[in-house]
Structures are given as C-alpha cells and as structure tokens.
Amino acid sequence: MSEWKTDRQHKTKRITLAITGASGVQYGFRLLECLVASDVQVFCLISKAARVVSDVETDLKLPESDPELEALLTDYARAEPGQVKVFGDEQWMSPVASGSGAPSQMVVCPCSAGSLSAIATGASNNLIERAADVILKERGKLILVPREAPYSEIHLEHMLKLTRMGAVVIPASPGFYNKPESVEDMVDFVVARILSQLGFEQELMPNWGHQLL
Known part of the structure; x- marks a missing residue:
C-alpha cells in the first residue's frame, strides 16, 4: 500500500x-488535474481508442503499458504516488468492477x-x-460527457434512457x-460544470449571476 493511501484513505x-475515444480528450485530462488538486484518488480507465485520439489531438503520447501510463498521468496531474491508479480494459479484479469496492461516483x-x-444497454464488454x-x-452518480455532432435518434434515445436511470448527461x-x-x-467551462455536479467547489469559472452579488 502506498504512503499516500495509508495516510489519507x-x-x-x-x-x-x-x-x-470521442474527440475532446482534453476535457478528461483537465478533469483529472482538477480532481487531483482537490485531493481525490482517481481510478483511471482509458480505452484504446482514447489513446489514439490523444495522439491526434494532444502532445500527450499515452503508452500502451498500464504501469507506464499510470506513471505518466501521475506526473501530468502532479499527483502523489498512488493517487492516480490506472486499470486496463480486462482488469476484472479491480475495485471498479464490483459494487463492494467501486467509488460511488464515475x-x-x-x-x-x-x-x-x-x-445504456448494459453490455459490460470491457x-x-x-x-x-x-x-x-448501486444507485451511484454517473456523469456522461458525450462529444458528437449531430446527434442521431439512437444517441438521443440512449441519453434519454440513461437520464431516466439517474445518470447525468453533460454534453x-x-x-x-x-x-x-x-x-x-472553453475546456474549463465544461470541466467546471462536471465538478459542480460532483459536489466540488470550483474556481475555474464564476457561477452565473455572481458578478451581481
């Protein structure tokens, strides 16, 4: 167990x-930075497609090896050892795979x-x-940040279905x-909305109307 976990768990x-693998990995990386700065332990799951998109959209080249990726993201987010944990597509023994060990927010x-x-269909293939x-x-909080344009009827039906299940959709x-x-x-605008939904105070952007207070 890392020193970080021992002291703060x-x-x-x-x-x-x-x-x-949607366009806009910058949103995810920025959110990671903000969660780390808020003293949160982050369990990171990054798809193979997301690694390809990162190579195209950013200067951050994500390694295929999960331990190397964990080290890179720890350094990128200025996290303490053990604060960022990366789990692979088929790491079924990880905490997030079971209701008895998973965080209550994703x-x-x-x-x-x-x-x-x-x-939306409960595929659970990865x-x-x-x-x-x-x-x-487990009736936790699931936030989905879709990035697509335009949305098809299929996309909209899936978002409606998930919203009815209790998920929050933040395009x-x-x-x-x-x-x-x-x-x-513009990235911070979206990340600020996510942080607010997670219950964090954020200073990335002022809330509407606060300039009048």
Missing part, C-alpha cells in the same frame, strides 16, 4: 474517471457514441462499461457568456 474521496469524459450505447454498470446498479458544449479567450477557457 480514511478521509479521501475516490472517483472513477473513464476517457473514451465520470465518462469524453463519452463516445459507442460507449454511450454499451452503457472494464469501462462494467464500471458504469456498477454505478447504475461537451462550452458556453460563451464568460467571454473565453482560449481553448483552455
């Missing part, structure tokens, strides 16, 4: 973060249309799908009323 929140960010479909299924069956749709000056500002 009794008071530290745990959250599962899945990054799938975010799929970004969420591909394929992952959306699999989660650890990301199983982890989401666990959150739903990767940044607002502009805060007058973003960079791509990073």
Whole structure:
C-alpha cells in the first residue's frame, strides 16, 4: 500500500474517471488535474481508442503499458504516488468492477457514441462499461460527457434512457457568456460544470449571476 493511501484513505474521496475515444480528450485530462488538486484518488480507465485520439489531438503520447501510463498521468496531474491508479480494459479484479469496492461516483469524459450505447444497454464488454454498470446498479452518480455532432435518434434515445436511470448527461458544449479567450477557457467551462455536479467547489469559472452579488 502506498504512503499516500495509508495516510489519507480514511478521509479521501475516490472517483472513477473513464476517457473514451470521442474527440475532446482534453476535457478528461483537465478533469483529472482538477480532481487531483482537490485531493481525490482517481481510478483511471482509458480505452484504446482514447489513446489514439490523444495522439491526434494532444502532445500527450499515452503508452500502451498500464504501469507506464499510470506513471505518466501521475506526473501530468502532479499527483502523489498512488493517487492516480490506472486499470486496463480486462482488469476484472479491480475495485471498479464490483459494487463492494467501486467509488460511488464515475465520470465518462469524453463519452463516445459507442460507449454511450454499451452503457445504456448494459453490455459490460470491457472494464469501462462494467464500471458504469456498477454505478447504475448501486444507485451511484454517473456523469456522461458525450462529444458528437449531430446527434442521431439512437444517441438521443440512449441519453434519454440513461437520464431516466439517474445518470447525468453533460454534453461537451462550452458556453460563451464568460467571454473565453482560449481553448483552455472553453475546456474549463465544461470541466467546471462536471465538478459542480460532483459536489466540488470550483474556481475555474464564476457561477452565473455572481458578478451581481
């Protein structure tokens, strides 16, 4: 057991973060940084498609080896040893695979249309799908951040189905009323909404109307 877990396990929140193969992996990486900064232990599940997308969209080249990926993300998020844990697609003995060990909150960010479909239908063909299924069956909080345009009827039906199950759908749709000056500002807009849904105080963007207080 790492020193980080030993010292903080009794008071530290745990959250599962899945990054799938939709465009917008920047949202997931930024969310990881913010959760680490909030003293959260993050269980990371990153699909093979997400690793390909990361190579295309960012300068962050994700290794295939899970231990190497864990080390890279720990360094990237400026996390303490053991604070970021990476689990592979078929690591069925990981905590997220069972209701007795999984965190009560999970975010799929970004969420591909394929992952959306699999989660809505309970496919559980890989650890990301199983982890989401666990959150739903245990009545935890599941947040999905789809990034697709336009949405087909199939996509919309899946989002409606999951919303009725208690999941929260937050499309990767940044607002502009805060007058973003960079791509990073637009990423932070979406990540701020996710953090608020998870119950965290956030300073990435001011809440609506606070300038009038």
